[in-house]
Amino acid sequence: MVEKKRDTIAAIATPYGESAIGVLRLSGPDTLEILKKVFRGRSGRLKPRFAHYGLIVDEGGEPIDEAVVVYYKGPHSYTGEDMAEISVHGNPIILKKVLERLLSAGARLAEPGEFTKRAFLNGKLDLTQAEAVAELISAKTDLARRLALNQLRGALSKEIKPLRDELLTLHALVESSIEFEEEDIPTIEREELKGRLERILERVNRLLETAKAGKYLRRGLKLAIVGRPNVGKSSLFNKLLGQERAIVTSVEGTTRDYLEETLSLGGVPIRLVDTAGIRKATDEVEKIGIERSLRQLEEADLVLFVLDASAQGLTPEELELAEKIARLNKPVLVVLNKADLGRRLELPENFPLKGVPTLAVSAKTGEGIEELKDRILEEAGLKGAAEGGQIYVSVRHGELLRRAKAALENALEYLRSDFYSPEILMLDLREATDALGEIVGEVTTEDVLGQIFSTFCIGK
Numbered sequence: 001m002v003e004k005k006r007d008t009i010a011a012i013a014t015p016y017g018e019s020a021i022g023v024l025r026l027s028g029p030d031t032l033e034i035l036k037k038v039f040r041g042r043s044g045r046l047k048p049r050f051a052h053y054g055l056i057v058d059e060g061g062e063p064i065d066e067a068v069v070v071y072y073k074g075p076h077s078y079t080g081e082d083m084a085e086i087s088v089h090g091n092p093i094i095l096k097k098v099l100e101r102l103l104s105a106g107a108r109l110a111e112p113g114e115f116t117k118r119a120f121l122n123g124k125l126d127l128t129q130a131e132a133v134a135e136l137i138s139a140k141t142d143l144a145r146r147l148a149l150n151q152l153r154g155a156l157s158k159e160i161k162p163l164r165d166e167l168l169t170l171h172a173l174v175e176s177s178i179e180f181e182e183e184d185i186p187t188i189e190r191e192e193l194k195g196r197l198e199r200i201l202e203r204v205n206r207l208l209e210t211a212k213a214g215k216y217l218r219r220g221l222k223l224a225i226v227g228r229p230n231v232g233k234s235s236l237f238n239k240l241l242g243q244e245r246a247i248v249t250s251v252e253g254t255t256r257d258y259l260e261e262t263l264s265l266g267g268v269p270i271r272l273v274d275t276a277g278i279r280k281a282t283d284e285v286e287k288i289g290i291e292r293s294l295r296q297l298e299e300a301d302l303v304l305f306v307l308d309a310s311a312q313g314l315t316p317e318e319l320e321l322a323e324k325i326a327r328l329n330k331p332v333l334v335v336l337n338k339a340d341l342g343r344r345l346e347l348p349e350n351f352p353l354k355g356v357p358t359l360a361v362s363a364k365t366g367e368g369i370e371e372l373k374d375r376i377l378e379e380a381g382l383k384g385a386a387e388g389g390q391i392y393v394s395v396r397h398g399e400l401l402r403r404a405k406a407a408l409e410n411a412l413e414y415l416r417s418d419f420y421s422p423e424i425l426m427l428d429l430r431e432a433t434d435a436l437g438e439i440v441g442e443v444t445t446e447d448v449l450g451q452i453f454s455t456f457c458i459g460k
Ligand SMILES: Nc1nc2c(ncn2[C@@H]2O[C@H](COP(=O)(O)OP(=O)(O)O)[C@@H](O)[C@H]2O)c(=O)[nH]1
Pocket: 227, 228, 229, 230, 231, 232, 233, 234, 235, 236, 247, 248, 249, 250, 251, 252, 253, 254, 255, 277, 337, 338, 339, 340, 341, 361, 362, 363, 364, 365
């Protein structure tokens, strides 16, 4: 396990700017001693969990600001250590001065996420809950907030821990089958072992199915609208966004650069990107815009390839673009826009995106737009999320679940084979157990913790 830090840390916990109040935090063994130096309260003693009104003073005893201090005695605090929250007037000058005072009185400036890291190291939160703290703070939609809160309250741990416990039990049973073959100690039959491992694998798979949606819920789904000039990309962008953000004209090449805006579809953050129409441009500015747009296409999680439903046929450039999109091997929807003008367009036999879901819409009348939104959620695996799923695992959890899955599949295959030996089976069980242990933080390294907590804000 990682060594516990023993110094006392301090940080400003509220955002920079003028506000009614600003809060600083202090955590560690010297909390009370530091407070005695910097805080002059009405009553002498700082009673834990009570609000104390008084003054924060500098080294010379000169007041910096009025303050309300709440002292928490460890382990009954967020970090599990002695801790304090100091509320002063929300002015960056005051907050900075109070922070400097805390540092001069013996505290060290906290690193990003260090309070939560200490809470984890002191066993107040497991790793999935610590991660949920950061997610709750950065949640972009109400749905993301709800899911982060679920995770903070232990929803994912409650799934993972029993699986890990069951694996530990099976490991012990297999182990005793080696040591006590001749004795009257409970051992386990291959059939039973197989059944129990299959049930674990099933639940790992169910969690893994939420990984794609979990990723989009956390960092948004990037949706690129592409097509040749004038098919109505910008009109569609505006329609999905619900505001006239992009310039729409009948002049080809109106959209010179790509535009990105975020919208919420059923609570899923969608990063919607309007791009410059793809064609062989001669204009220098347009050329650069097209290159930048093609990069957006490459980075997108989902592509809306827009065609003009009222056109006679596809242009050679559209066919070329379709080929490029097909090669990218990512989810695509073909959108036949301007359906209000009647559908004339027939997709040719050699259309590279054959078999891709195709929808007729009109950015002008709004026809088909609701279905399109629905399809976007469906393609992204997010339909269930909008409808109230409870757990969506993160990219980190997904990687570890895939490791556990591979180990479990290995173990099962091995159990079915003629070369079964408990010693080798135990290696796979150990691997699966460790992978699940890393999710909740039972098994972890300083590197992993560093990666997770460095993404937090200071003061959290
Ligand atoms: N009738 C009709 N016209 C549309 C529709 N969508 C866009 N347009 C028109 O097509 C032209 C090009 O639209 P725009 O959104 O700028 O296309 P972009 O170049 O692909 O971004 C404009 O004159 C729009 O008013 C539609 O669904 N129906």
